[in-house]
Amino acid sequence: DAGITQSPRHKVTETGTPVTLRCHQTENHRYMYWYRQDPGHGLRLIHYSYGVKDTDKGEVSDGYSVSRSKTEDFLLTLESATSSQTSVYFCAISDRTGGANTEAFFGQGTRLTVV
Amino acid sequence: AQSVTQLGSHVSVSEGALVLLRCNYSSSVPPYLFWYVQYPNQGLQLLLKYTSAATLVKGINGFEAEFKKSETSFHLTKPSAHMSDAAEYFCAVSQQGYSTLTFGKGTMLLVSP
Numbered sequence: 001d002a003g004i005t006q007s008p009r010h011k012v013t014e015t016g017t018p019v020t021l022r023c024h025q026t027e028n029h030r031y032m033y034w035y036r037q038d039p040g041h042g043l044r045l046i047h048y049s050y051g052v053k054d055t056d057k058g059e060v061s062d063g064y065s066v067s068r069s070k071t072e073d074f075l076l077t078l079e080s081a082t083s084s085q086t087s088v089y090f091c092a093i094s095d096r097t098g099g100a101n102t103e104a105f106f107g108q109g110t111r112l113t114v115v
Numbered sequence: 116a117q118s119v120t121q122l123g124s125h126v127s128v129s130e131g132a133l134v135l136l137r138c139n140y141s142s143s144v145p146p147y148l149f150w151y152v153q154y155p156n157q158g159l160q161l162l163l164k165y166t167s168a169a170t171l172v173k174g175i176n177g178f179e180a181e182f183k184k185s186e187t188s189f190h191l192t193k194p195s196a197h198m199s200d201a202a203e204y205f206c207a208v209s210q211q212g213y214s215t216l217t218f219g220k221g222t223m224l225l226v227s228p
Contacts, residue, residue, distance in 0.1 A: 004158075031214060042205060042220035043159075050214055058215065071168070090158060092216075101147040101166040101209070104216055108157035 003027050004107040006091050012113045019078040021110050023069075023091030032074040033092040033104065034058075034066065043090065049074055080115045088112070117142045119206045121219035122226040123225040129227050134193040136179045136222050137205035141187065143174075149216065149219065150180055176200070189220060 003026030013019050023032060031050055035043040035058075045058030047066040055066050063085060065077045078085055088111050092104040116148040122137040126163060140146050147166055151159040163174025170182045180191045 029133075033215065035173075040220060043120075043218040045215055045217075048215055056214075060132075096214070099211060101164065103149055103161045103164055106151075106160075107157045 002098070003084055004062075004091060004093055004105060006089075006107040006110050008110060010109065010111045012115060013081050015082060016080050019075060019081050019112065021076045021089055021091075022048050023074045023076070023093075025074075025093050027093060027095070028071060028104075029093040029095040030071075031094040031096055031104075033094075034064075034074070034076045034088040035048065035069070035090045035092060036060065037090060046076065046089075078112075081112075083114050086112060086114045117146065117208045117210050117213060117217050119148075119175040119208045119216055119217065121204075121206050121222050125223045125225060127225040128196045129143070130198055131195050131216060134191070134196045134200065134203050134224065136191040136206075136224065138180075138185050138191065138219060139190045140145045140189060140206075140208045141144065142208060142210050144210050144212070147209045148180075148182065149204045149209070150174065150178070150189075150191050151218075152176075153205065153221075155202075162204075196224075196226050198226050198228070200224060221224065 005024045028091045033048040034046040044060045049055045049068040091107040103110040118141045122141045149164045150162040165182045173179045207216045
């Protein structure tokens, strides 16, 4: 299994509070991704990173920010959590050494509930 | 742009029956296609991928998929379903010029005894 650790694995937070989710990898992969998974929507990309301090927005980036100060860590922050951000969040990594035909490896997910 | 459509949010089969999960893609250039499986409360695991080397791709757990350019499809099949195959399956697409995978909405496979 790819060395990907997401923390926390479960979190309940109140509306309006800031929340930070962490993804840590031991594979030294260049690319890191944050997806959210919701019933009926599959996985949707929030943000991704293609190197230290290099990030870009995905399909559903509003209300989220990210940071990557080290190769191994990719943080996802909800500045002011809302109930619509209740979801399961997955981190993924890829080295993309084969280009677009390179698969991504996924963490175990973080279940976030905003009440 | 790249996208995939998975037909059927739920598919039910009996144990021992053929499994067929449908995926159609949209891509402006030759695509790279993937199938992932997600067991309850777990992350996604790669089943197989198409990288243009061969149109019929064999994956883990007896699954295979065939790339059909004329039909823009990449359907996943397994000759005989097992109870352990019950999970959610996701089709995904990538293409040159993109740094990301785009996923379909998923198909839940239910296997009955």
